[in-house]
Amino acid sequence: MAVRRLSSRYWRWVLLRAATRVAPRLKQRFPLCETVVPAREAGEITLVTEEQPVSMTPEELQYTRGFDRPVPPVVERSIALVRLENATVLGSTGAVIDEERGTLFQSRYNAARYSPGVVSYHDFRLAPQRLVERPSANYFSMLGEHRGHRHFFHFLFDRLPRLHYLLTRFDIGHEPIVVLTNENPPGFQRDIYRFLQQRFANLSFASMPERERWCLPMLYLIDEDQPVRRTLLPPETAAFIRELVIAGYGIEPAAPHRRLYINRSDTRKRRIVNEAEIWPSFEARGFESIAAARFSFRDQVALFAEAEMVAGPHGAGFSNLLFAPAGTKVLEISNLEKVKDTYFLLTKALGQHHVPVVGSKGDRNEWFRVDPAQIEGALAKLDALPFP
Numbered sequence: 001m002a003v004r005r006l007s008s009r010y011w012r013w014v015l016l017r018a019a020t021r022v023a024p025r026l027k028q029r030f031p032l033c034e035t036v037v038p039a040r041e042a043g044e045i046t047l048v049t050e051e052q053p054v055s056m057t058p059e060e061l062q063y064t065r066g067f068d069r070p071v072p073p074v075v076e077r078s079i080a081l082v083r084l085e086n087a088t089v090l091g092s093t094g095a096v097i098d099e100e101r102g103t104l105f106q107s108r109y110n111a112a113r114y115s116p117g118v119v120s121y122h123d124f125r126l127a128p129q130r131l132v133e134r135p136s137a138n139y140f141s142m143l144g145e146h147r148g149h150r151h152f153f154h155f156l157f158d159r160l161p162r163l164h165y166l167l168t169r170f171d172i173g174h175e176p177i178v179v180l181t182n183e184n185p186p187g188f189q190r191d192i193y194r195f196l197q198q199r200f201a202n203l204s205f206a207s208m209p210e211r212e213r214w215c216l217p218m219l220y221l222i223d224e225d226q227p228v229r230r231t232l233l234p235p236e237t238a239a240f241i242r243e244l245v246i247a248g249y250g251i252e253p254a255a256p257h258r259r260l261y262i263n264r265s266d267t268r269k270r271r272i273v274n275e276a277e278i279w280p281s282f283e284a285r286g287f288e289s290i291a292a293a294r295f296s297f298r299d300q301v302a303l304f305a306e307a308e309m310v311a312g313p314h315g316a317g318f319s320n321l322l323f324a325p326a327g328t329k330v331l332e333i334s335n336l337e338k339v340k341d342t343y344f345l346l347t348k349a350l351g352q353h354h355v356p357v358v359g360s361k362g363d364r365n366e367w368f369r370v371d372p373a374q375i376e377g378a379l380a381k382l383d384a385l386p387f388p
Helices: 010-020 025-029 058-066 106-111 152-170 187-199 233-249 275-283 297-304 316-323 342-350 374-385
Strands: 035-040 044-054 074-090 096-098 103-106 130-133 139-141 177-182 204-210 212-225 258-262 289-290 309-314 328-333 353-358
Touching: 010 025, 058 342, 074 103, 096 204, 103 106, 106 212, 152 187, 152 212, 152 233, 152 316, 177 187, 177 353, 187 204, 187 233, 187 297, 233 316, 258 275, 258 297, 275 374, 297 309, 297 316, 309 316, 316 328, 316 342, 328 342, 328 374, 342 353, 353 374
Parallel strands: 035 103, 130 212, 139 177, 139 212, 177 204, 258 289, 258 309, 309 328, 328 353
Antiparallel strands: 044 074, 074 096, 074 212, 096 103
């Protein structure tokens, strides 16, 4: 989640930027940059383009009109491998800079999220950073931002696919590679890195301390761009992540039979006010109510790998659909002001069925009501859908 523009961190960043302009020597400890260069213009690039069709029914097309961006019938994706020499990576935010020229290399993804061509306080953390010269190697950055780098969703959909692209789309993916990671990553990230190292003998991993910045003789970046959210994964990337994690944990899923209702009892936001009123419709169909975040990552994967149906209010728990089989039936419940394409696109990438229900407007915590008759109708529709 982005920091509010007028937060104290924003104003501290403004003051520090002004101080480095007056006293440039401060940049030896606080390497703030003023100029932005698109990553694709910063070094030698190798470009791969591909297309992914998105097949939709007339009913789905009508639903997508409520999204903040259109869903084209064919998504065009470009994946650029960028080769940089003598670049510096900040351990605090993962930002990549050229210290000599005072430039920040901006990916197309960050340009779409923030202001293209503009340095943001999201790129720099206000703490001194020690410069470390690293030996020659093929480095690849998997660092996330200062805020959200531990987040389950962003790791799975914003970061992990980049490493898959590197390994499968480009020749460098077969050579020895040092993968840079955040310091003290959460357990699920450590597990996935371990699974990757077991599978790819050419990979090694280096954890970057937050208070250091590393000058690297050779750094590779993946700058991926597509016109819709990244949850529309290429099918082979989705299959790679699913199989990597399920096999890594030694999970042997039974035939799909679980019906999972993802409640949001573990969060204060985006909950259904009259959940007790709609729950009997789910209970009668054999759903089990779960708060996904209260399970270990391994247990979440095991649950969803056996899912026949998944339902609940929109939230990060739906990220686990990545581990559910093709054909899983999904009921996503949204409030009127928060109809998003995130998990609709994920179900399209995975060959799953998506049925939406849109409830009332939400309050300031996004709590909302939903019509029990709508829920009953949507569940009846899911019941009628075939399962492979």
